Amino acid sequence: MHDASLTRAALDARRGTPQALAEALRASRADTLATLGAYERVLPDLQVPKRPELNPPLWELGHIGWFQEYWIARNPERPRGERANPDAPRRAPQRAGADALYNSSLVPHDSRWHLPLPDAAATRVDLARQLDETLVLLQQAGTGDDAFYFFRLALLHEDMHHEAALYMARGLGIAIEDARWQARPLPEPGTAFAIGACQWQLGSPPGAGFAFDNERPGCTVALQPFAIDTQAVRWAEFLPFVEAGGYDEPRWWTEAGARWRAAQPTGWPRYLRREAGGWQQWAGGRWQALDGRQAACHLTLHEAQAWCRWAGRRLPTEAEWECAACSAPDTFRWGAVWEWTASPFAPFPGFEPHPYRDYSAPWFDGRPVLRGASHCTQPRMRHPRYRNFFTATRNDVPAGFRSCAL
Secondary structure (H helix, E strand, O other): OOHHHOOHHHHHHHHOOHHHHHHHHHHHHHHHHHHHHHHHHHOOOOOOOOOOOOOOHHHHHHHHHHHHHHHHHOOOOHHHHHHOOOOOOOOOOOOOOHHHHHOOOOOOHHHHHHOOOOOHHHHHHHHHHHHHHHHHHHHHOOOOHHHHHHHHHHHHHHHHHHHHHHHHHHHHOOOOOOHHHOOOOOOOOOOOEEEOOEEEEEOOOOOOOOOOHHHOOOEEEEEOOEEEOOOOOEHHHHHHHHHOOHHHOHHHOOHHHHHHHHOOOOOOOOOEEEEOOEEEEEEOOEEEEOOOOOEOOOOOHHHHHHHHHHHOEEOOOHHHHHHHHHHOOOOOOOOOOEEEEEEEOOOOOOOOOOOOOOOOHHHOOOOEEEEEOOOOOOHHHOOOOOOEEOOOOOOOOOEEOOOEEO
């Protein structure tokens, strides 16, 4: 992979200097708190409905700080990096009882609405103290990838939760005004990018700096020649399928897709409605005209597969996606939406879990891999080797797709 395919922010997140890492940790926290402010303007009590796709905002905030403290300040094995023993005894957290409140591995999702969580002011104090301690320990860290592994993990973990806060806000009718997190139009589709038969090294190679455990140790994949879209499918290309009655035509849907479709109240994607003047989308707490130039978004895997059948196309495998993204960074446009692939989320041969055991291994259950990034993703998180993974029915996530020729 050529460094030209990565932004400076993404490079710094995975292998930048301690100074760059400290700046990123501060910036990430500033964005976390700014988005909290948007929530508080609409939801002064920060109460949200109990839904599988949501978390109580105060729980999310406390969990972010708890995770950072748990893996950095409280972790006696921190200098060993990805070889650390996750079960080593830890000192008590700054907030008494924090493990029982915020440890996502032990606190069931539905119970989070009934926990005695600190209020927003107290949670902000906790977050400030935890970050201060993290930054002091970062100054004292040694050298090498192991010394900074958990600092990078905590940074990217917070960035993931920030993205979740942004797409949860859409469902809750909360307007996010920051221009960085708005969808942007894409140009007209260009000629598909053709790649010949090759051997592709899938995953993050050794010596590339920080990597998540599911990116390692990688494997060689023999790719047949393929032609892949240079960008994600836009609404302009997706809506003709909807308008042709595609949601009610069984031949376009897989068996699992047909079951999902049968449970849906409308014959079009989430956050859309059809009015006399055209299509509208729900965003920022109001209905507004849909820009057909934007990437089709908040789609399930099933909707992506159905469109591909209708169009005589197919989804790329994750190896095809990664090969194209890394081989032609100037041609292959990505980052508008997370992109569904045809590959199941599975370990590479020789996989070994990193200390945060619950990051990958529990989810090797056949759910699909998504690649790329979305308009809600922090630039630090945008990496062509990163493997995202959601269940096929999720449409709260800003996910879409691109296609390949059959």
